[in-house]
Amino acid sequence: xxxxxxxxxxxxxxxxxxxxxxxxxxxxxxxxxxxxxxxxxxxxxxxxxxxxxxxxxxxxxxxxxxxxxxxxxxxxxxxxxxxxxxxxxxxxxxxxxxxxxxxxxxxxxxxxxxxxxxxxxxxxxxxxxxxxxxxxxxxxxxxxxxxxxxxxxxxxxxxxxxxxxxxxxxxxxxxxxxxxxxxxxxxxxxxxxxxxxxxxxxxxxxxxxxxxxxxxxxxxxxxxxxxxxxxxxxxxxxxxxxxxxxxxxxxxxxxxxxxxxxxxxxxxxxxxxxxxxxxxxxxxxxxxx
Numbered sequence: 085x086x087x088x089x090x091x092x093x094x095x096x097x098x099x100x101x102x103x104x105x106x107x108x109x110x111x112x113x114x115x116x117x118x119x120x121x122x123x124x125x126x127x128x129x130x131x132x133x134x135x136x137x138x139x140x141x142x143x144x145x146x147x148x149x150x151x152x153x154x155x156x157x158x159x160x161x162x163x164x165x166x167x168x169x170x171x172x173x174x175x176x177x178x179x180x181x182x183x184x185x186x187x188x189x190x191x192x193x194x195x196x197x198x199x200x201x202x203x204x205x206x207x208x209x210x211x212x213x214x215x216x217x218x219x220x221x222x223x224x225x226x227x228x229x230x231x232x233x234x235x236x237x238x239x240x241x242x243x244x245x246x247x248x249x250x251x252x253x254x255x256x257x258x259x260x261x262x263x264x265x266x267x268x269x270x271x272x273x274x275x276x277x278x279x280x281x282x283x284x285x286x287x288x289x290x291x292x293x294x295x296x297x298x299x300x301x302x303x304x305x306x307x308x309x310x311x312x313x314x315x316x317x318x319x320x321x322x323x324x325x326x327x328x329x330x331x332x333x334x335x336x337x338x339x340x341x342x343x344x345x346x347x348x349x350x351x352x353x354x355x356x357x358x359x360x361x362x363x364x365x366x367x368x369x370x371x372x373x
Contacts, residue, residue, distance in 0.1 A: 156222045165358070174203035179208045180228040228351050236352075278320070
Protein backbone atom coordinates (compact mmCIF):
# COMPACT_ATOMS: atom_id res chain seq x y z
CA UNK A 85 0.00 0.00 0.00
CA UNK A 86 1.51 3.31 -1.06
CA UNK A 87 0.53 6.96 -1.40
CA UNK A 88 -0.31 6.57 -5.09
CA UNK A 89 -2.70 3.68 -4.44
CA UNK A 90 -4.46 5.62 -1.68
CA UNK A 91 -4.85 8.62 -3.99
CA UNK A 92 -6.27 6.36 -6.70
CA UNK A 93 -8.68 4.77 -4.22
CA UNK A 94 -9.94 8.13 -2.93
CA UNK A 95 -10.49 9.40 -6.46
CA UNK A 96 -12.55 6.31 -7.32
CA UNK A 97 -14.72 6.82 -4.24
CA UNK A 98 -15.12 10.55 -4.84
CA UNK A 99 -16.01 10.10 -8.53
CA UNK A 100 -18.29 7.13 -7.87
CA UNK A 101 -16.95 5.35 -10.92
CA UNK A 102 -13.68 3.79 -12.03
CA UNK A 103 -14.20 5.22 -15.51
CA UNK A 104 -14.65 8.78 -14.22
CA UNK A 105 -11.74 8.36 -11.81
CA UNK A 106 -9.46 7.20 -14.63
CA UNK A 107 -10.41 10.25 -16.68
CA UNK A 108 -9.72 12.58 -13.78
CA UNK A 109 -6.36 10.92 -13.07
CA UNK A 110 -5.47 10.91 -16.79
CA UNK A 111 -4.77 7.19 -16.86
CA UNK A 112 -6.41 4.27 -18.61
CA UNK A 113 -9.15 2.35 -16.82
CA UNK A 114 -7.51 -1.14 -16.79
CA UNK A 115 -4.36 -0.01 -14.88
CA UNK A 116 -6.56 1.83 -12.36
CA UNK A 117 -8.75 -1.26 -11.83
CA UNK A 118 -5.59 -3.33 -11.44
CA UNK A 119 -4.23 -1.00 -8.71
CA UNK A 120 -7.52 -1.26 -6.83
CA UNK A 121 -7.37 -5.06 -7.11
CA UNK A 122 -3.77 -5.09 -5.79
CA UNK A 123 -4.79 -2.89 -2.86
CA UNK A 124 -7.68 -5.20 -1.94
CA UNK A 125 -5.44 -8.26 -2.24
CA UNK A 126 -2.80 -6.71 0.00
CA UNK A 127 -5.37 -5.73 2.64
CA UNK A 128 -7.24 -9.02 2.17
CA UNK A 129 -10.65 -7.34 2.19
CA UNK A 130 -13.17 -5.98 -0.29
CA UNK A 131 -13.13 -2.18 -0.48
CA UNK A 132 -15.57 -1.54 -3.33
CA UNK A 133 -18.46 -3.57 -4.73
CA UNK A 134 -18.48 -3.45 -8.54
CA UNK A 135 -21.66 -5.43 -9.29
CA UNK A 136 -23.65 -2.33 -10.26
CA UNK A 137 -23.04 0.48 -12.73
CA UNK A 138 -22.23 2.79 -9.83
CA UNK A 139 -19.63 1.45 -7.42
CA UNK A 140 -20.60 0.86 -3.77
CA UNK A 141 -18.07 1.42 -1.00
CA UNK A 142 -17.95 -1.27 1.70
CA UNK A 143 -17.57 -0.70 5.45
CA UNK A 144 -13.87 -1.52 5.12
CA UNK A 145 -13.68 0.95 2.24
CA UNK A 146 -15.16 3.69 4.41
CA UNK A 147 -12.51 3.10 7.06
CA UNK A 148 -9.76 3.27 4.44
CA UNK A 149 -11.35 6.38 2.92
CA UNK A 150 -11.21 8.16 6.28
CA UNK A 151 -7.63 7.05 6.99
CA UNK A 152 -6.45 7.76 3.45
CA UNK A 153 -7.49 11.40 3.74
CA UNK A 154 -5.46 11.70 6.95
CA UNK A 155 -2.43 9.93 5.46
CA UNK A 156 -2.41 12.06 2.30
CA UNK A 157 -2.81 15.26 4.29
CA UNK A 158 0.01 14.23 6.63
CA UNK A 159 2.21 13.43 3.65
CA UNK A 160 1.48 16.84 2.14
CA UNK A 161 2.22 18.59 5.45
CA UNK A 162 5.52 16.71 5.71
CA UNK A 163 6.44 17.68 2.15
CA UNK A 164 5.58 21.30 2.95
CA UNK A 165 7.67 21.29 6.15
CA UNK A 166 10.71 20.02 4.27
CA UNK A 167 10.15 22.58 1.54
CA UNK A 168 9.90 25.35 4.17
CA UNK A 169 13.17 24.18 5.69
CA UNK A 170 14.83 24.41 2.29
CA UNK A 171 13.32 27.71 1.14
CA UNK A 172 13.26 29.67 4.38
CA UNK A 173 10.43 31.59 6.01
CA UNK A 174 7.55 30.83 3.68
CA UNK A 175 4.93 28.13 3.21
CA UNK A 176 1.59 27.11 4.72
CA UNK A 177 0.71 27.10 8.42
CA UNK A 178 -2.03 24.60 9.35
CA UNK A 179 -4.20 25.76 12.24
CA UNK A 180 -7.24 24.55 14.13
CA UNK A 181 -9.51 26.80 16.17
CA UNK A 182 -12.71 26.68 18.17
CA UNK A 183 -15.35 29.13 16.87
CA UNK A 184 -15.43 31.57 19.79
CA UNK A 185 -11.68 32.21 19.82
CA UNK A 186 -11.35 32.46 16.04
CA UNK A 187 -13.42 35.65 15.88
CA UNK A 188 -11.34 37.57 18.38
CA UNK A 189 -7.87 36.42 19.39
CA UNK A 190 -6.93 34.49 16.28
CA UNK A 191 -8.01 37.07 13.71
CA UNK A 192 -6.01 39.81 15.42
CA UNK A 193 -2.91 37.64 15.70
CA UNK A 194 -3.20 36.32 12.14
CA UNK A 195 -3.18 39.88 10.89
CA UNK A 196 -0.15 40.73 13.01
CA UNK A 197 1.69 37.59 11.86
CA UNK A 198 0.81 38.16 8.20
CA UNK A 199 2.14 41.73 8.32
CA UNK A 200 5.41 40.41 9.71
CA UNK A 201 5.68 37.30 7.49
CA UNK A 202 3.72 38.02 4.27
CA UNK A 203 4.94 34.89 2.45
CA UNK A 204 3.29 32.48 4.90
CA UNK A 205 -0.20 31.30 3.97
CA UNK A 206 -2.77 29.71 6.26
CA UNK A 207 -4.94 26.60 6.21
CA UNK A 208 -7.53 26.92 9.00
CA UNK A 209 -9.91 24.27 10.33
CA UNK A 210 -12.72 25.24 12.69
CA UNK A 211 -14.05 22.59 15.07
CA UNK A 212 -14.58 21.76 18.73
CA UNK A 213 -11.71 21.29 21.18
CA UNK A 214 -11.85 17.48 21.11
CA UNK A 215 -11.56 17.32 17.31
CA UNK A 216 -8.75 19.89 17.22
CA UNK A 217 -6.72 17.84 19.71
CA UNK A 218 -7.24 14.75 17.52
CA UNK A 219 -6.03 16.66 14.44
CA UNK A 220 -2.95 17.76 16.37
CA UNK A 221 -2.26 14.19 17.48
CA UNK A 222 -2.24 12.80 13.94
CA UNK A 223 -0.32 15.74 12.47
CA UNK A 224 -3.09 17.18 10.29
CA UNK A 225 -2.64 20.58 11.94
CA UNK A 226 0.40 22.11 13.64
CA UNK A 227 -1.15 24.49 16.15
CA UNK A 228 -4.55 24.73 17.81
CA UNK A 229 -6.40 27.61 19.46
CA UNK A 230 -8.81 26.12 22.00
CA UNK A 231 -10.52 26.89 25.30
CA UNK A 232 -9.77 25.26 28.65
CA UNK A 233 -10.40 22.79 30.15
CA UNK A 234 -8.65 20.12 28.09
CA UNK A 235 -6.42 17.09 28.72
CA UNK A 236 -2.90 18.52 28.50
CA UNK A 237 -1.00 15.23 28.90
CA UNK A 238 0.11 15.01 25.24
CA UNK A 239 0.33 18.73 24.53
CA UNK A 240 2.38 21.82 25.18
CA UNK A 241 0.32 24.95 25.71
CA UNK A 242 0.46 28.69 26.13
CA UNK A 243 -2.40 29.98 28.25
CA UNK A 244 -3.85 33.34 27.25
CA UNK A 245 -5.73 35.77 29.54
CA UNK A 246 -8.89 34.25 31.03
CA UNK A 247 -12.37 35.31 30.05
CA UNK A 248 -15.60 35.08 32.08
CA UNK A 249 -18.60 32.96 31.20
CA UNK A 250 -21.77 34.75 30.14
CA UNK A 251 -25.46 33.99 29.97
CA UNK A 252 -26.95 34.53 26.53
CA UNK A 253 -30.69 35.24 26.39
CA UNK A 254 -33.20 36.33 23.81
CA UNK A 255 -34.47 39.93 24.30
CA UNK A 256 -35.75 40.30 27.90
CA UNK A 257 -36.46 36.64 28.59
CA UNK A 258 -35.43 35.41 32.07
CA UNK A 259 -33.60 38.64 33.05
CA UNK A 260 -34.48 42.33 32.93
CA UNK A 261 -32.96 44.59 30.29
CA UNK A 262 -31.12 46.61 32.96
CA UNK A 263 -29.12 43.75 34.46
CA UNK A 264 -25.40 43.92 33.74
CA UNK A 265 -24.41 40.81 35.72
CA UNK A 266 -26.02 37.77 37.30
CA UNK A 267 -25.10 35.47 40.18
CA UNK A 268 -25.03 31.68 40.00
CA UNK A 269 -28.16 31.51 42.16
CA UNK A 270 -30.03 33.39 39.43
CA UNK A 271 -29.70 30.24 37.33
CA UNK A 272 -31.60 27.98 39.76
CA UNK A 273 -34.40 26.05 38.01
CA UNK A 274 -33.75 27.82 34.72
CA UNK A 275 -33.29 25.80 31.49
CA UNK A 276 -29.62 25.96 30.52
CA UNK A 277 -28.10 25.30 27.09
CA UNK A 278 -24.38 24.59 27.21
CA UNK A 279 -21.31 23.59 25.25
CA UNK A 280 -20.59 20.14 26.73
CA UNK A 281 -16.90 20.97 27.31
CA UNK A 282 -18.02 23.34 30.08
CA UNK A 283 -20.47 20.88 31.64
CA UNK A 284 -18.24 19.62 34.48
CA UNK A 285 -17.09 23.13 35.37
CA UNK A 286 -20.69 24.41 35.48
CA UNK A 287 -21.99 21.49 37.53
CA UNK A 288 -19.14 21.82 40.05
CA UNK A 289 -19.70 25.57 40.46
CA UNK A 290 -23.45 25.15 40.89
CA UNK A 291 -23.02 22.31 43.40
CA UNK A 292 -20.65 24.46 45.43
CA UNK A 293 -23.38 27.12 45.40
CA UNK A 294 -25.84 24.53 46.76
CA UNK A 295 -27.92 23.49 43.75
CA UNK A 296 -27.97 21.25 40.69
CA UNK A 297 -28.14 23.07 37.34
CA UNK A 298 -31.06 22.33 35.01
CA UNK A 299 -29.28 21.42 31.79
CA UNK A 300 -31.83 21.35 29.01
CA UNK A 301 -29.42 20.75 26.14
CA UNK A 302 -25.74 20.02 25.53
CA UNK A 303 -24.13 21.02 22.23
CA UNK A 304 -20.74 20.61 20.59
CA UNK A 305 -19.90 24.30 20.12
CA UNK A 306 -20.93 27.84 21.02
CA UNK A 307 -22.69 28.56 17.71
CA UNK A 308 -25.17 25.75 18.29
CA UNK A 309 -25.80 27.05 21.82
CA UNK A 310 -26.60 30.53 20.50
CA UNK A 311 -28.97 29.20 17.84
CA UNK A 312 -30.93 27.30 20.47
CA UNK A 313 -31.07 30.43 22.62
CA UNK A 314 -32.33 32.44 19.66
CA UNK A 315 -35.22 29.98 19.37
CA UNK A 316 -36.31 31.07 22.87
CA UNK A 317 -35.77 27.61 24.36
CA UNK A 318 -33.50 28.49 27.25
CA UNK A 319 -30.44 30.32 28.59
CA UNK A 320 -27.07 29.81 26.93
CA UNK A 321 -23.83 29.57 28.92
CA UNK A 322 -20.93 30.68 26.73
CA UNK A 323 -17.48 32.32 26.99
CA UNK A 324 -17.39 36.09 26.61
CA UNK A 325 -15.69 35.82 23.20
CA UNK A 326 -18.72 33.95 21.85
CA UNK A 327 -20.76 37.16 22.01
CA UNK A 328 -19.24 38.16 18.65
CA UNK A 329 -19.99 34.89 16.87
CA UNK A 330 -23.42 35.62 15.35
CA UNK A 331 -24.14 39.37 15.68
CA UNK A 332 -27.31 39.09 13.59
CA UNK A 333 -29.06 37.13 16.37
CA UNK A 334 -29.22 40.26 18.54
CA UNK A 335 -29.02 38.32 21.81
CA UNK A 336 -28.32 39.86 25.20
CA UNK A 337 -25.15 38.76 27.01
CA UNK A 338 -24.74 39.14 30.77
CA UNK A 339 -21.60 38.25 32.73
CA UNK A 340 -21.87 35.61 35.47
CA UNK A 341 -20.40 36.76 38.79
CA UNK A 342 -18.51 33.58 39.66
CA UNK A 343 -14.72 33.28 39.77
CA UNK A 344 -14.83 29.51 39.22
CA UNK A 345 -16.66 30.01 35.91
CA UNK A 346 -13.75 31.18 33.80
CA UNK A 347 -12.08 29.78 30.71
CA UNK A 348 -8.67 30.39 29.19
CA UNK A 349 -8.01 30.49 25.48
CA UNK A 350 -4.88 28.43 24.88
CA UNK A 351 -2.42 27.93 22.04
CA UNK A 352 -1.60 24.20 21.92
CA UNK A 353 0.80 21.97 20.00
CA UNK A 354 1.92 18.36 20.27
CA UNK A 355 4.74 17.51 22.67
CA UNK A 356 8.00 16.24 21.18
CA UNK A 357 6.96 17.14 17.64
CA UNK A 358 9.20 18.99 15.23
CA UNK A 359 8.23 22.66 15.05
CA UNK A 360 9.28 24.66 12.02
CA UNK A 361 10.50 28.22 12.43
CA UNK A 362 7.14 29.33 11.02
CA UNK A 363 5.27 27.56 13.83
CA UNK A 364 7.69 28.77 16.51
CA UNK A 365 7.30 32.37 15.42
CA UNK A 366 3.53 32.04 15.23
CA UNK A 367 3.45 30.80 18.84
CA UNK A 368 5.73 33.67 19.88
CA UNK A 369 3.20 36.17 18.51
CA UNK A 370 0.78 35.10 21.26
CA UNK A 371 3.29 35.72 24.04
CA UNK A 372 2.59 39.44 23.73
CA UNK A 373 -1.15 39.04 24.51
